[in-house]
Amino acid sequence: MHEEPEVAVLRYGHRPGRDDRMTTHVGLTARALGADRVILPDNASQSRATVADITDRFGGPFEVEQTAELDATIDRWSGAVVHLTMYGERVQDVAGDIRQRHRSEPLLIVVGGEKVPFEVYDAADWNVAVTNQPHSEVAGLAVFLDRLFEGRELAQEWEDAENRVVPQASGKRVVDGDGAADES
Numbered sequence: 798m799h800e801e802p803e804v805a806v807l808r809y810g811h812r813p814g815r816d817d818r819m820t821t822h823v824g825l826t827a828r829a830l831g832a833d834r835v836i837l838p839d840n841a842s843q844s845r846a847t848v849a850d851i852t853d854r855f856g857g858p859f860e861v862e863q864t865a866e867l868d869a870t871i872d873r874w875s876g877a878v879v880h881l882t883m884y885g886e887r888v889q890d891v892a893g894d895i896r897q898r899h900r901s902e903p904l905l906i907v908v909g910g911e912k913v914p915f916e917v918y919d920a921a922d923w924n925v926a927v928t929n930q931p932h933s934e935v936a937g938l939a940v941f942l943d944r945l946f947e948g949r950e951l952a953q954e955w956e957d958a959e960n961r962v963v964p965q966a967s968g969k970r971v972v973d974g975d976g977a978a979d980e981s
């Protein structure tokens with residue numbers, strides 16, 4: 798994860814209002830499941846603020862950025878590019894090759910919103926499907942990251958957290974960063 802070559806997630810497209818929750822959840826899922834950075838479109842400032850706030854409260858390292866240049870972000874990426882799409886190759890068939898490449902190179906994972914132009918399919922090193930059925934960018938990203946990291950992301954440590962959740966069989970227990978109880 799954070800000691801390996803970088804993994805960044807690019808949210809390709811955002812419709813303010815309609816996509817706010819989905820774009821926020823792309824960022825939160827990228828953070829929770831081991832990516833180092835999410836890059837959001839320039840019209841997704843509300844989602845950026847929410848993801849940054851969660852990172853402040855629950856820890857990092859994790860970066861959230863915005864760009865007006867989605868295509869240039871892909872074109873200028875120095876590393877491998879994966880585009881998640883229901884039309885792609887089956888994740889179970891290509892995950893091994895992607896993991897192998899990621900051992901030595903940064904990885905950019907592109908997830909769409911509305912329609913993704915064909916140029917993105919062309920620019921990607923892999924177009925990857927998490928099943929060839931339509932579902933969501935959040936679900937696709939979660940399964941892909943878990944396949945990429947082979948479950949190691951579930952045990953990651955968080956730095957500089959204000960809040961830390963203590964796993965409970967029942968109820969909620971949250972302690973602050975230095976371990977003081979803050980139960981609710």
Ligand SMILES: C[S@@+](CC[C@H](N)C(=O)[O-])C[C@H]1O[C@@H](n2cnc3c(N)ncnc32)[C@H](O)[C@@H]1O
Nearest residue numbers: 881882883908909926927928930932933934937
């Ligand atoms: C509302 S869907 C659009 C579906 C679109 N027809 C497509 O190419 O997958 C928005 C995004 O969810 C992701 N997505 C949806 N289904 C997927 C699947 N089966 N595998 C991987 N990603 C998927 C893709 O990144 C897609 O751009």
